[in-house]
Amino acid sequence: MTGNAFKKEIKNFIKRVKSIMSPEEVVFGEILFNNCDCQILSQSALSIDFLVDSDEINLPVEYSLLIDEVEQKINIIPESAKERPGWNRFAYACLLQYEAELMLLDSKEPVEHKKYTRKGMIKRVLDERRLKAEKADYRIQWANNIYGDHILINEQGIRYKILLRDFENETGYSDSPDARLNKLGTTKHIMFAFRQLKNNPDLFNRLDKTYPFIEIYCDPLNDYKITWFYPHPLPVKEQVLISRYFKKKKYIEDAEVDVFLTFLEQAQEHENVCIRPEVREKIERKFEKLMLDDLQKVHQPDYSQINADLFPYQKEGVNFVLFRKSAIIADEMGLGKTIQAIAAGVLKRQIFGFKKCLIVCPATLKSHWKKE
Numbered sequence: 001m002t003g004n005a006f007k008k009e010i011k012n013f014i015k016r017v018k019s020i021m022s023p024e025e026v027v028f029g030e031i032l033f034n035n036c037d038c039q040i041l042s043q044s045a046l047s048i049d050f051l052v053d054s055d056e057i058n059l060p061v062e063y064s065l066l067i068d069e070v071e072q073k074i075n076i077i078p079e080s081a082k083e084r085p086g087w088n089r090f091a092y093a094c095l096l097q098y099e100a101e102l103m104l105l106d107s108k109e110p111v112e113h114k115k116y117t118r119k120g121m122i123k124r125v126l127d128e129r130r131l132k133a134e135k136a137d138y139r140i141q142w143a144n145n146i147y148g149d150h151i152l153i154n155e156q157g158i159r160y161k162i163l164l165r166d167f168e169n170e171t172g173y174s175d176s177p178d179a180r181l182n183k184l185g186t187t188k189h190i191m192f193a194f195r196q197l198k199n200n201p202d203l204f205n206r207l208d209k210t211y212p213f214i215e216i217y218c219d220p221l222n223d224y225k226i227t228w229f230y231p232h233p234l235p236v237k238e239q240v241l242i243s244r245y246f247k248k249k250k251y252i253e254d255a256e257v258d259v260f261l262t263f264l265e266q267a268q269e270h271e272n273v274c275i276r277p278e279v280r281e282k283i284e285r286k287f288e289k290l291m292l293d294d295l296q297k298v299h300q301p302d303y304s305q306i307n308a309d310l311f312p313y314q315k316e317g318v319n320f321v322l323f324r325k326s327a328i329i330a331d332e333m334g335l336g337k338t339i340q341a342i343a344a345g346v347l348k349r350q351i352f353g354f355k356k357c358l359i360v361c362p363a364t365l366k367s368h369w370k371k372e
Contacts, residue, residue, distance in 0.1 A: 007102050013076060014095060017087050029092030033100075038063070038093045039364045040101060042334055050094040053364040060367045063094050126184060133191035140193060145208035148172070152189045162193050163215070165229060170194045173217055173276065180278060185221045213274040214238055216267070218282060219251060226260065226279055227251040238270055257286040288325070296323040299351060306343045311336070318343045322351070338372045 018026050032038060037054040046067055053060040061080060068075040077084060078091030085091070140162070141151040148163035152174075163173040171185035172194075178187045197204050211231050219227040227250055228242055245263045246252060252260060260283055267273045301319060303310060310318070314336050321327040321344040329337045345357040359369060 007099075010099050010102060014099065017076075017092060017095065021087050021092060025087075025089045026092065029089040030096065032089060032093035033096040036362070037364065038090070038097045039362070040097065040333075048094075048098050050097065051364050051368070052090050052094065053367070054090075060364065061090065063091060065091070065094055065098060122184070125182070126186070129184075129186070129188040130191055133188040133195060136188065136192050138189070138192050140196060142203065142207065143212070145210055145212055146197060146204060147211050149212070150193060152193060154189075160189050162189055164190065164193060164197070165215075167194070171221070173215070175277070179220065183220045183224075185219075213272050214242070214270075215274050215276070216279055217276040218278045222251060223254075224278075224282070225251040225254060226257065226282065235272070238273065241266060241270065241273075254286075257283055258290060261287075285325075292323040292325075295351070299323075301347050302350065303343065303347075305346055305350070306339075308339055308343075310339065310343060314340050314343075318347065322347055338369060342372055 021029075032052070032054055035054075038050045038052045041049045041051050041062070043049065048065045048067070050063045050065070051060050052063055064079040066077040066079055068077065076095065078087060078094070080090075137155055139153045141153070143150050146164060146167075148161070150162040150164075152160045152162050154160070161173075161175045164170075165172045166185075169185075170191065172190045173179070174187045174189050176187055176189055179190075214228060214230040214234070216226065216228050218224040228246060229250070230238075234242060241263070245260060264275060264280065264283070267275060301315075301322060303315070313331075317329050317331065317337075317340045321329065321340070329340050331337050331340075345354075348354055349357070361369060
């Protein structure tokens with residue numbers, strides 16, 4: 001049976017199952033599926049194994065759907081703890097989960113969301129922020145010049161620092177979390193401030209037009225590289241400082257960040273140089289990575305405290321994670337990602353002296369983690 005024919009037969013089989021179940025069990029099965037209470041553990045051509053973890057049951061239960069395909073017809077038999085309980089809400093939720101997984105594997109299946117080009121995506125997210133800015137009820141404590149730093153206060157009373165750098169393209173600086181990640185050069189807070197200034201000529205004319213300082217920041221429009229900005233001629237002393245580290249460019253490459261620490265020290269002598277906190281954080285991350293790289297060269301992980309025999313590929317995964325602040329273990333299902341993560345946590349405790357490890361996982365995996 002072809003893939004499309006198989007999926008069609010699954011749909012027909014679901015209809016047959018619904019016809020023999022009580023309406024109440026069908027509804028509760030759909031609720032279990034919608035709440036993501038069942039998860040596929042493994043699958044083969046003959047069976048699919050699930051873990052069902054719901055508020056209705058004290059402990060997670062493993063279910064299997066046994067597939068019997070005869071003469072272009074499919075028969076699926078639910079099984080739990082080697083018993084065949086028939087079609088109940090839990091087995092039905094597993095069946096719906098299996099159908100959903102099959103749909104995800106089909107690239108020809110119609111996709112509900114739109115596909116965007118990069119330019120289209122940028123336009124969409126800018127439009128979303130612009131709409132939020134138009135509806136926002138913010139207050140601004142204006143600085144003494146049009147650029148900033150202005151203080152924006154949102155509806156919850158949270159304060160953000162705003163600088164309006166480019167009035168033509170409406171880009172600027174904000175210390176909000178969104179500005180650190182979105183690579184747009186603007187946020188809804190910045191858009192709101194531009195809108196207020198442009199709609200209030202008296203306010204615009206009243207404010208000074210001198211850029212308040214030489215700004216050193218991480219440019220979101222250039223992969224957050226350390227950049228300097230000052231629209232006026234640089235004073236001689238500051239020109240010497242800038243040229244020493246930036247040469248003739250407006251930014252420095254990430255590979256040169258480690259030599260920028262002395263710039264921070266020398267910039268303290270210049271009151272008109274403003275270094276954004278993100279710059280210091282980027283330099284700290286660079287030195288932290290160099291330290292971890294050096295530690296990895298000399299440290300040999302000790303697996304004696306791990307109560308399991310790890311395969312070579314698992315040790316390779318642990319070693320990959322061990323000397324990084326963040327990493328993803330993306331092995332296939334069933335290859336032992338959990339024990340790799342546990343081993344990495346134990347070894348990090350040995351090396352770095354960590355006291356606790358916080359595990360964030362779906363509720364369906366809690367028993368699995370506890371078992372491991």
